[in-house]
Structure formats: structure tokens, C-alpha cells
Amino acid sequence: MQQINIIDAKDHVDEKVKIGVWLTNKRSSGKIAFLQLRDGTAFFQGVVLKNNVSEEVFELAKELKQESSMWITGVIHEDSRSKFGYEIAVETIEVIGESHDYPITPKEHGIDFLMDHRHLWLRSSRPHATMIIRNELIRATYEFFNKEGFTKIDAPILTGSAPEGTTDLFHTEYFDRDAYLSQSGQLYEEAGAMAFDKVFSFGPTFRAEKSKTRRHLIEFWMIEPEMAFMHQEQSLEIQERYIAFLVQSVIDHCADALETLGRDIETLKKYTQLPYPRISYDEAVELLKQNDFDVDWGVDFGSPEETFLADHFSQPVFVLNYPKSIKPFYMKPHPTRDDVVICADLLAPEGYGEIIGGSERATDYDYLYDQIVKAGLDPKEYDWYLDLRRYGSVPHSGFGLGLERAITWITGEDHVREAIPFPRLLNRIYP
Numbered sequence: 001m002q003q004i005n006i007i008d009a010k011d012h013v014d015e016k017v018k019i020g021v022w023l024t025n026k027r028s029s030g031k032i033a034f035l036q037l038r039d040g041t042a043f044f045q046g047v048v049l050k051n052n053v054s055e056e057v058f059e060l061a062k063e064l065k066q067e068s069s070m071w072i073t074g075v076i077h078e079d080s081r082s083k084f085g086y087e088i089a090v091e092t093i094e095v096i097g098e099s100h101d102y103p104i105t106p107k108e109h110g111i112d113f114l115m116d117h118r119h120l121w122l123r124s125s126r127p128h129a130t131m132i133i134r135n136e137l138i139r140a141t142y143e144f145f146n147k148e149g150f151t152k153i154d155a156p157i158l159t160g161s162a163p164e165g166t167t168d169l170f171h172t173e174y175f176d177r178d179a180y181l182s183q184s185g186q187l188y189e190e191a192g193a194m195a196f197d198k199v200f201s202f203g204p205t206f207r208a209e210k211s212k213t214r215r216h217l218i219e220f221w222m223i224e225p226e227m228a229f230m231h232q233e234q235s236l237e238i239q240e241r242y243i244a245f246l247v248q249s250v251i252d253h254c255a256d257a258l259e260t261l262g263r264d265i266e267t268l269k270k271y272t273q274l275p276y277p278r279i280s281y282d283e284a285v286e287l288l289k290q291n292d293f294d295v296d297w298g299v300d301f302g303s304p305e306e307t308f309l310a311d312h313f314s315q316p317v318f319v320l321n322y323p324k325s326i327k328p329f330y331m332k333p334h335p336t337r338d339d340v341v342i343c344a345d346l347l348a349p350e351g352y353g354e355i356i357g358g359s360e361r362a363t364d365y366d367y368l369y370d371q372i373v374k375a376g377l378d379p380k381e382y383d384w385y386l387d388l389r390r391y392g393s394v395p396h397s398g399f400g401l402g403l404e405r406a407i408t409w410i411t412g413e414d415h416v417r418e419a420i421p422f423p424r425l426l427n428r429i430y431p
């Protein structure tokens, strides 16, 4: 008898198979027991008919507790009434691990309770569907950048640099020196681009931000491509093709997960249409003012402003060329204006805000040195980075996609904490 996974049931109709499962729920009457089962790959129903099984098996089926693990054997049947489409007519049950008083019962629980039990909650259908989509986005990321000729260059996690400013650094000791957990792999990707042309990194990044919003994690995963001999406009084209590819991949490969989450596919399909609109920061400020937002030129947009802008276009929208004073030191200055830099944030619609931040990079040694000093950073720590401008500096651009922000938007969840297996939040490092 073949051991299979539930997800492959369609290939084994009318066959007798063996599956390792957990019980998620059950219902029984005098002659029949319906077992809701999961094996990690999918959820489906096992039917135990009193007349088909031994007395012991039927009694066992009625007594099984939520999240007991077991081997079952039985025959796979089509089941047109269920969403999954297949079920198993159970013949034998062998309990592997008992489970008593499983804390996450089928009733409603509060978010703090669920997050305290995240290690168990991951088994439930919504978190499971979200993680399936996370996995697909990671898979599609590698596919996209490999196809486009990028080389993956891993950036270090322990660093001496602070590319995104010194206010939200995680400090640690590195033997007798100071070190920080990486805020961004960007500076290392720039070195990579000078050695491999087009590169990307994918890794955890850390921001000790005291923000308690639905968009901020303390530890999040970022995808950071960096391209040599490339100006900002070409980078924007890669960004929008990448996002459209991610959305299309989820539509193509995660239909069940999207249905579990109640995410409408037609809405997602709109986001595969390119190009995405582009507006300048200046235009964005004007548009916001015309719509009664109290914004002055020079301030960063908050969540209400970002939500308005993307909803106004009902598409992801690039906001170009922000004020220099609110952006990091490494961005390329505008050729004719000294108050803005060559950069773009990509704002997602439906209230999800910034999912990508990127820019063309400053290439001039003296300018960059000055900016490092002005940012209050120690130029000695950035000497290696300045070498990239000493030895064959070229125009180059890059960007960072916050993976959890992208997942939250694509799944339609309402908080980034849902988008990562074990979220680190201002008040949470457990489990």
C-alpha cells in the first residue's frame, strides 16, 4: 500500500492508501463518523462507516481528540460536495500521538491568545494558506531573478553599518567591538553589483522601530536587487515586472490558499497590468492638498496619505523623487534640483502602503563622503563602500521589497504579523 500526501489524493482515486494525519475536527452519529483531517499539505475529510470497519476502529474514531496524530488507511473517493474534491473512506486507524485539551478549539480566539500559540496556530487553515503564499512568493522571486540573469549574493547579518539611519539600530557586541543587526543588505549588494552586474539578496533585516502599526515588524525579510549600469527608470521597469510576476504566480499556483483567505482573484488580476502609474513627490503633495490632506512639502507620507494615493489610481503607484532631507545618504542627487533625490517608493493599493523602497545610487566619491558625514556616520566604517566609487564607479540602481508587506497585500490580511511564521513585534518575542 502506498503512503501518500493528501494534496496528491487526486492521483489515487479508488486506490487504497496510507496517510499520516492529524485530526482537526470531527462529527459522529450512530453509524458514521466524519473526521476532518490534515497532513500539512492539505485538509480533507475521512469518512468512517460503522458497517465497514471493526468495532474497535469505529469506537476509536468517535473518541479521537483534536490534533491526535495517526496513521490511517482507506480508499480515496471523489467528493464533489467538498471544496477539496476528494475524501477517504477510512478502514484502519492507528493512533501515533495522543492530544488532550488542544488550546486552539474551533471557536473564535483573540489575536493575543492565537499569537501566544503561534507554534500551534500555524496548523490552522488561515495561517497555513498565508504561509503557502509566502512560500510561493519566495519561489517565484528566485525564478524571476534567475530568469533575468541576476546572481544571488548573500549579505551579512552582523554589520558595522547603518544604511537606513541610526535611530532604529539593533546593537550587539561583536567580541570587543560594536556591531548591529543588518537593517538592509543594500550596501553589500552594491559591492556585489560591481562584481556580478545584477545581483539580489534575500534575508532577514532588523529595525528596532518603536512603531506599533499593522505594517511594522521588528524582524522582516527583504529582497534587495541591485543592478550595475542601470538608471532609475530601468529599475522601475524591473520592479513592476517583478511585482506583476509575483501576483501572477500566486494566482496560478495558490488558488486554494486564496480561496481559504477569501481573496478575490479578479482584484489581484488588475495588479498584473503594466505599467504602474508614476507620480512625483511634488505632484503627490498637490494631489493630497486638493483632497483636503494637511501636508506640507518636505514631510514623509503617513499611512492615510499612502492609502489615498494608491487608491486614487486603484493600482500600485510609484511616487518618485522624495525630498533629500527625509531619505538615506546613499541616494543619487537630482541633476537639476538640490532638494530631491532620484528614488521611488512603490505604494500598494487597498491600504497596504509602501511595499518597495528604491533609488539610483550616488556615484560621486566626494558627494557620498559628504553625505556620510552629514548623516552622522563614521566615514571609516564606510571606507570599503567608498572604494566602490574609487575604483570604476558606474551608474547603478536597486530596491528593496519587504516580503511581509507584499504577502499582507496579496493575501488581503490586515496585519504584517500574519505574514511571517514567528513575528517579532514591539511587545512580542515569544514563541
Ligand code: 4AD
Binding pocket: 163, 164, 183, 184, 185, 186, 207, 209, 215, 216, 217, 218, 220, 222, 224, 225, 354, 355, 356, 357, 358, 359, 398, 399, 400, 401, 402, 403, 404, 405, 416
Ligand atoms: O524603504 P526601506 O527602508 O529601504 C531600504 O532598506 C533600502 N536599503 C532598500 C534597497 O534599496 N535595497 O525598506 C524597504 C522595504 C519597505 O518598502 C518595506 O516594504 C519594508 O522594506 N519594510 C518593512 N517591512 C516590515 N516591517 C518594517 N519595520 C519595515 N521597514 C521596511
Ligand code: MG
Binding pocket: 345, 354, 356, 357
Ligand atoms: Mg522606505
